[in-house]
Amino acid sequence: MDFSIPQETKEVLARVREFVTQELYPIEKIDQGKRFGELVPMLHEKRDKVRALGLWQPQVPQEYGGMGLGFLDHAMVSEELARSPYGHYVCGAQAPDAGNIEILIEYGTEAQRERWLQPLLSGESRSCFSMTERDRPGSNPVWMDTTAVREGDDYVINGEKWFTTSADGAAFAIVMAVTNPEAPPHKRASQIIVPTDTPGFSLVRNIPCMGHVGDDWMSHGEIKYDNVRVPVENCLGEEGSGFAIAQSRLGAGRIHHCMRWIGIAERSLDLMCRRAAMREIAPGEALASRQTVQNWIAESRAAIDAARLMVLNAAWKIDNVGARESRIEISTIKFYTARAMLDTVDRAIQVHGALGISDDTVLQSFYRHERAARIYDGPDEVHKRVVARQILKEYGYPKP
Numbered sequence: 171m172d173f174s175i176p177q178e179t180k181e182v183l184a185r186v187r188e189f190v191t192q193e194l195y196p197i198e199k200i201d202q203g204k205r206f207g208e209l210v211p212m213l214h215e216k217r218d219k220v221r222a223l224g225l226w227q228p229q230v231p232q233e234y235g236g237m238g239l240g241f242l243d244h245a246m247v248s249e250e251l252a253r254s255p256y257g258h259y260v261c262g263a264q265a266p267d268a269g270n271i272e273i274l275i276e277y278g279t280e281a282q283r284e285r286w287l288q289p290l291l292s293g294e295s296r297s298c299f300s301m302t303e304r305d306r307p308g309s310n311p312v313w314m315d316t317t318a319v320r321e322g323d324d325y326v327i328n329g330e331k332w333f334t335t336s337a338d339g340a341a342f343a344i345v346m347a348v349t350n351p352e353a354p355p356h357k358r359a360s361q362i363i364v365p366t367d368t369p370g371f372s373l374v375r376n377i378p379c380m381g382h383v384g385d386d387w388m389s390h391g392e393i394k395y396d397n398v399r400v401p402v403e404n405c406l407g408e409e410g411s412g413f414a415i416a417q418s419r420l421g422a423g424r425i426h427h428c429m430r431w432i433g434i435a436e437r438s439l440d441l442m443c444r445r446a447a448m449r450e451i452a453p454g455e456a457l458a459s460r461q462t463v464q465n466w467i468a469e470s471r472a473a474i475d476a477a478r479l480m481v482l483n484a485a486w487k488i489d490n491v492g493a494r495e496s497r498i499e500i501s502t503i504k505f506y507t508a509r510a511m512l513d514t515v516d517r518a519i520q521v522h523g524a525l526g527i528s529d530d531t532v533l534q535s536f537y538r539h540e541r542a543a544r545i546y547d548g549p550d551e552v553h554k555r556v557v558a559r560q561i562l563k564e565y566g567y568p569k570p
């Protein structure tokens with residue numbers, strides 16, 4: 171798709187595509203069975219190349235050392251980076267750091283930025299975002315048990331979180347905790363910076379997922395906060411604004427996730443087509459000659475293109491009228507793109523046969539790691555409900 175993409179953006183996209191193809195695809199031949207931590211030294215060498223190419227942190231404003239791309243341009247770069255599981259990490263655009271960087275730039279005080287933002291910008295350290303609890307529904311984020319009680323000039327935090335992505339090795343967590351239990355539900359929680367070496371903070375375990383134990387950046391942590399004491403200056407924004415800050419992060423975050431999923435779908439479609447064209451199922455008869463396979467290719471093409479147009483439209487709308495007015499679009503792309511991506515990955519695996527589930531292609535990694543797309547940042551059902559309710563309002567439902 172290249173309608174109305176400025177020439178300058180096209181050039182950036184071509185450079186990113188070349189880097190990902192030349193430097194990151196080959197890693198897929200050597201990463202099999204390796205822990206992420208074992209790959210980190212090599213990935214950091216790639217980061218040096220990224221910096222030399224001027225592709226470091228595409229999403230970060232230039233005054234903070236990034237490429238300073240606009241929202242739409244970054245969304246398109248994100249698609250290119252996602253063709254490799256290492257693209258975002260190597261370019262310093264990986265979740266959850268990218269979201270935390272955004273929050274610190276927008277809501278951080280001078281002192282918070284100095285201490286916590288700078289090391290994220292340089293890539294020296296990593297961070298995590300700790301909101302979901304095992305015993306409370308993540309899909310109802312205003313209901314949580316973790317508390318931060320004010321004692322003098324400190325908060326004392328108690329609670330248990332899980333699925334705190336990339337907690338293993340992170341320098342700090344941004345923790346969502348109830349600070350104002352008597353306030354209306356959306357104003358009860360705050361986001362508080364907690365250094366991971368604070369007494370009482372413990373990473374209980376990396377939660378094994380889909381057979382993957384997880385480590386380092388590629389992990390999901392279970393965390394205990396046991397009388398963790400941090401100064402009140404570690405609160406981000408105003409006390410009680412945790413939910414509002416989380417919402418502001420999720421609008422843009424969903425665009426980024428969706429474009430990442432489109433990159434994954436494109437790579438999967440590419441692999442599907444290559445395999446279909448070269449695999450003979452009888453002498454002289456390529457798999458591509460079978461109509462079922464042709465249908466999969468056509469349906470994937472249509473779904474990816476539709477998803478991309480919907481995502482870019484949502485990004486455009488956020489830019490022009492804000493995230494609040496774009497709720498239908500944001501929720502629609504969240505469930506639609508996740509499904510389009512997962513369907514495409516699944517078809518690509520099917521076309522590869524046994525090879526598709528082996529570790530010899532990247533497809534198995536997409537399949538295992540990306541199933542979660544229909545769950546995090548709001549499960550499908552929650553987003554469909556948002557869309558349907560907004561539409562039904564126009565039909566007088568629910569009755570006032």
Ligand SMILES: Cc1cc2nc3c(=O)[nH]c(=O)nc-3n(C[C@H](O)[C@H](O)[C@H](O)COP(=O)(O)OP(=O)(O)OC[C@H]3O[C@@H](n4cnc5c(N)ncnc54)[C@H](O)[C@@H]3O)c2cc1C
Nearest residue numbers: 299300301302307308309333334335542545546547549551
């Ligand atoms: C890979 C991965 C990474 C994650 N990273 C982070 C992270 O870094 N930080 C963090 O804080 N959290 C993270 N999470 C947690 C994520 O945000 C939650 O899993 C998500 O919000 C869903 O919450 P839950 O798991 O508690 O499911 P629940 O809220 O218990 O929901 C379970 C299911 O119920 C159904 N459901 C829920 N609500 C409705 C409804 N209104 N109508 C109909 N059906 C409904 C849906 O099918 C849903 O899947 C991550 C999760 C995953 C899987």
